[in-house]
Amino acid sequence: MxxxxxxxxxxxxxxxxxxxxxxxxxxxxxKKIGPGELQCSEDFGLGLQHTIFDISRIAEVLASVVVNPDFQRVDTSRFLPQPEDLLQQLQEALATTEPL
Structure with missing residues (x-):
C-alpha cells in the first residue's frame, strides 16, 4: 500500500x-455445512486451503485499509457492504476455519 x-x-x-x-x-x-464445518466449492479450481489463504490475506489488507487515515476521509456511506461489515464477514469465515 x-x-x-x-x-x-x-x-x-x-x-x-x-x-x-x-x-x-x-x-x-x-460454504458452512454444519457447526464448525466448511466445504469449498471447487468449481473455480480453488481448494479449501487456497480459499482460506486468500480470505486471510484479504482480511489483513482490508484491516490495514480501514484504519488508514486517508481512507477514513473517504465517504463510505454508499459502499455495500460497508468495509467494516466485509471485514467482519472475512474474520467470521476465518474463525470457522481455524481448526483446519
Missing amino acids: VIMKSCSGINFEEFYQFLKVIAERRLLLV
Missing part, C-alpha cells in the same frame, strides 16, 4: 471495490 501510494497515489474507492469483488467471490466458495 505504501509503495502504491508513494508512486501514483491510491484511489481508495477503487481499491476497496477491487478487494470487495475478490472477497465476495472467495466467501461464495466457502
Whole structure:
C-alpha cells in the first residue's frame, strides 16, 4: 500500500471495490455445512486451503485499509457492504476455519 501510494497515489474507492469483488467471490466458495464445518466449492479450481489463504490475506489488507487515515476521509456511506461489515464477514469465515 505504501509503495502504491508513494508512486501514483491510491484511489481508495477503487481499491476497496477491487478487494470487495475478490472477497465476495472467495466467501461464495466457502460454504458452512454444519457447526464448525466448511466445504469449498471447487468449481473455480480453488481448494479449501487456497480459499482460506486468500480470505486471510484479504482480511489483513482490508484491516490495514480501514484504519488508514486517508481512507477514513473517504465517504463510505454508499459502499455495500460497508468495509467494516466485509471485514467482519472475512474474520467470521476465518474463525470457522481455524481448526483446519
